[in-house]
Amino acid sequence: MLPPVPDTNPVTEEKVQLGRRLFYDKRLSVNGAGSCASCHHQRLAFTDGRSRAIGVTGELHSRSSMSLINVAYNTSYTWASRDVRTLEQQIAIPLFNEQPVELGLTGREESLIAELESNSTYASLFQRAFPKSPDPVSIDTVIKALASFVRSIIAADSAFDHLVYLDDRSAVSESAMRGMQLFFSDKLKCSACHEGQNLAGSQYLPGRSQEPAEFHNTGLYNVGDRNRYPEADPGLRMESGQSDDDGRFRAPGLRNIAITAPYMHDGSIATLSEVIDHYAAGGRSIQNGPNAGIGKANSNKSPLLAGFELASSEKDDLLSFLDSLTDYSVLDDPRFSKPQDD
Amino acid sequence: MKFPVYLVIILALTLVPPLHADQGSSSGGGSMQQPMKRLTPEEKAVVSYNAGLKHRDKAENYEQRAITETNEKKFAKLKKKNSKEFNRAIDDFEKAIKYYPRFYQAHSSLGYALRKVSRYEESLAAYNESLDINPFYDQAIEYRGEAYLGLNRLEEAKEAYMELFQNDRVLADKLIAAMIAWVAARRDDAGGLDAAVVDQFAEWVEQRNTLASYIQPMDDATRDRWAESR
Structure with missing residues (x-):
């Protein structure tokens, strides 16, 4: 299924090429220290390998960088927002966010546009990408081009895809097949939150015109046993102000999940194996420190996370299945890499 | 200014609407008959195709009723009607294709009706024809x-x-x-x-x-x- 594309920003090859160049361009930061690619490395499935992202001025973000693979299918963006429903909205956040600063372009809009306009390569690329626009180089067109590039990052060549879409049974190991059955089983219920072709929550799916945005508290925290996540990032509550939204985050897609460690919204779980342990336990207990508390007992925790028993061989099978979701070709696909002449 | 004869003939042929054989015969009452537009082959094809669809739907209705029919005689009667309607649909779809050979939907529907009367090989040929015209x-x-x-x-x-x-x-x-x-x-x-x-x-x-x-x-x-x- 092709991803949906907004009428206001139809994808063209020219926009994708312009967006790709902008994605890797450090001029899109307040101090020239970073670009979109600084937190979204192609080799790491467009994540950065850190627990929490660091902005160009060194500020630590409260959340980890999300993978950009197949996000064109999302119906909600960032880790926890009902309001951010399009890539165009999402892209404005890292460009202009001030708490924390990510790329730090607030107040620098005019000088950025002037710089891009004075660059003959960019002037030509913008003109080609937005030929009918009276104002081809603008913040609006920068965002539209970036969104078009990110929208084009589609992975569909994993072993899982070969099995499901090409009927190639040899593509997936016996262990991964068993793991897949577990993943979708009544026992584990992983697919209650990670569903559809991208094994994700809040995404467009065939048969549904628009998937509502869904958010889950997975029992990672229960600070002071007061049913709260750390105040620095209370998840959806930050946007809604509702106390029962505390600790609720979006279930990200699991494509290429094996290479996007560390995990969870704050990168607080180092490995996939430990993520499975966390879900098997039905939540996490933190013994000491400012975040001490029994996450499992958090009253906001999703009822789907009651824990399960898993034999060690079953865990291996589940890990094999998660491995089978890796599309290695997207990690060095030249269409998504830094332009050579840059 | 005198019109050349050939121009008069052309104008006459263009402006006077032709009468259809099936046109306006039942209107009665001495009312003025509205001239009807001559159908293009494509339009005739659509008319036949739609007639075929009606027969197909009727056939499927008989088929559904047959599924739940417990009386053997009634069942046989429904099956007979089912087959008759599919054969009528076949005639109409074939007519549609004669009018407009690139009508891929008609080829496909013809294949469907042929399959329903167990003419599998002919049905396959019809689907192949449809997909040759439109592979998607x-x-x-x-x-x-x-x-x-x-x-x-x-x-x-x-x-x-x-x-x-x-x-x-x-x-x-x-x-x-x-x-x-x-x-x-x-x-x-x-x-x-x-x-x-x-x-x-x-x-x-x-x-x-x-x-x-x-x-x-x-x-x-x-x-x-x-x-x-x-």
């Missing part, structure tokens, strides 16, 4: 998949399913439902097929059905059941 017509791919099943050409039926699975999940579901029914029917009567072939196909169908369910949105009933079970 998923409806014909689905119909052809069912025809392959009828002919026990299982590998080709599987290929049709995989093609639909990528392009049209609703039609893919329809074809797999036909495959499940095919397996059930062959379990009752192998129809000369090796039981191992049926088993192997049944296993493939089951796995494909499972995989399809994995990547489809979870239905509300399962979601509720899972939530309640906690």
Whole structure:
């Protein structure tokens, strides 16, 4: 299924090429220290390998960088927002966010546009990408081009895809097949939150015109046993102000999940194996420190996370299945890499 | 200014509407008859095609009624009517194709009606014709998949399913439902097929059905059941 594309920003090859160049361009930061690619490395499935992202001025973000693979299918963006429903909205956040600063372009809009306009390569690329626009180089067109590039990052060549879409049974190991059955089983219920072709929550799916945005508290925290996540990032509550939204985050897609460690919204779980342990336990207990508390007992925790028993061989099978979701070709696909002449 | 004779003739032919054989004969009452537009071959094709669809729908209605009919005589009568309507549909679809040979929907619908009266080989030829004209017509791919099943050409039926699975999940579901029914029917009567072939196909169908369910949105009933079970 092709991803949906907004009428206001139809994808063209020219926009994708312009967006790709902008994605890797450090001029899109307040101090020239970073670009979109600084937190979204192609080799790491467009994540950065850190627990929490660091902005160009060194500020630590409260959340980890999300993978950009197949996000064109999302119906909600960032880790926890009902309001951010399009890539165009999402892209404005890292460009202009001030708490924390990510790329730090607030107040620098005019000088950025002037710089891009004075660059003959960019002037030509913008003109080609937005030929009918009276104002081809603008913040609006920068965002539209970036969104078009990110929208084009589609992975569909994993072993899982070969099995499901090409009927190639040899593509997936016996262990991964068993793991897949577990993943979708009544026992584990992983697919209650990670569903559809991208094994994700809040995404467009065939048969549904628009998937509502869904958010889950997975029992990672229960600070002071007061049913709260750390105040620095209370998840959806930050946007809604509702106390029962505390600790609720979006279930990200699991494509290429094996290479996007560390995990969870704050990168607080180092490995996939430990993520499975966390879900098997039905939540996490933190013994000491400012975040001490029994996450499992958090009253906001999703009822789907009651824990399960898993034999060690079953865990291996589940890990094999998660491995089978890796599309290695997207990690060095030249269409998504830094332009050579840059 | 004097018009040349040839111009007068041309104008006369252009401005005076031709009468159709079937035009306005029943209006009566001495009212003025409205001149009717002469139908193009394409328009005639559409008229025939729509007539064929009506016969097809009637045939399917008889088929549905036959399924639940317990009286043997009534059942036979319904089946006879079913076959008669499909044959009428075949005539109309063939007429539509005669008027407009590139009418790929008509070729596909002709194939469907032929299949329903068990003329599988002719039905396949009709689907092939449809897909030669428009290779992306998923409806014909689905119909052809069912025809392959009828002919026990299982590998080709599987290929049709995989093609639909990528392009049209609703039609893919329809074809797999036909495959499940095919397996059930062959379990009752192998129809000369090796039981191992049926088993192997049944296993493939089951796995494909499972995989399809994995990547489809979870239905509300399962979601509720899972939530309640906690």
